[in-house]
Amino acid sequence: MSKVKLATVWLDGCSGCHMSFLDTDERLIALLEHADLVYSPLVDEKNFPDMVDVTLIEGSVSTNEDVEKIRKVRAHTRILIALGDCAVTGNVPAMRNTFGVEPTMHRAYIEMAQLQPQIPTTSLPKLLDKVVPVHEVVAVDLHLPGCPPPADAIFYALSELVNGRMPDVKHLTRFGK
Template sequence: MSNDPTSTGHKITVATTWLDGCSGCHMSFLDMDERLIALADQIDIVYSPLVDTKELPEQVDVGILEGSISSDDDLEKAKEFRQHCKLLISLGDCAVNGNVPSMRNHFKLADVMDRAYRENVTLQPQIPVHGVPNLLGTVKPIHGVVAVDLFVPGCPPHADAIWYVLSELIEGRTPDPSQVTRFGA
């Protein structure tokens, strides 16, 4: 693996975030249970919805993105992660292929917005304009907008698959996620 984040002899820095999805991949990460304690000796989670850090560091060894690219905010985060992360992992089926969020791609965005915010609302039907990100015309998987180094499918990937991938990276090996997970698993 080029730019091997484990070759420096320090704890591997890891950043994670979720884009358009259900956050189930992060829940699987937490499902590693006591293995998280072992990971804490080998990685530093420097940015994540799971920690208090609010700013992505300038240089991160491993970036993990969950969810698809559905809004301007998702697009900005994906580009930021690609710029700051030596290795970028697309985690889960939404990140790998668009999955459920991309189901709206078969419809016009205006029709989707009308259905969600006008047709199915009884009190104050209106399309939100403040405090919500601008939706893109189509939903894309992560690799549809930035280069991805490793794809880990699953909906969500099991904790064992995430453990395997991180353990292999820590050991300086290139993981083969197809050995431990698949789409929809």
């Protein structure tokens, strides 16, 4: 049996969900007997592969770059999992939606700046008017809420998936866990 191709993607989040994924500790080794991590901030691969079986998305969709990335990932993924509250609800990144882009940028780059206050115009992707959860942009097959989702929930979900079963994680995690 060929190994399941697994990928993880990091959008607008704190990387805590990836840390929680790593918190599965030695169970990762058992998992990787059935799966290959083909793309991730944790590995070196720069291009998203042609077809991936399972992709975990951490973070909300906050910039035009995020939109492009998530569309590409969706097109090349069989089962897409929204991992953590940012991907599922918008969570902390979406708290700026109440204020709008301009005041947020002003607060971050002018009011709070200690040196040369200026709003960056190059090298940074453009912020969307509203931060949105992943499923508002592309179809999501499984939602795994939590801030971050507990390692046990991530491990359970992945071990079910590599065995070809759709996991039910509803009682292993919740918003804010």
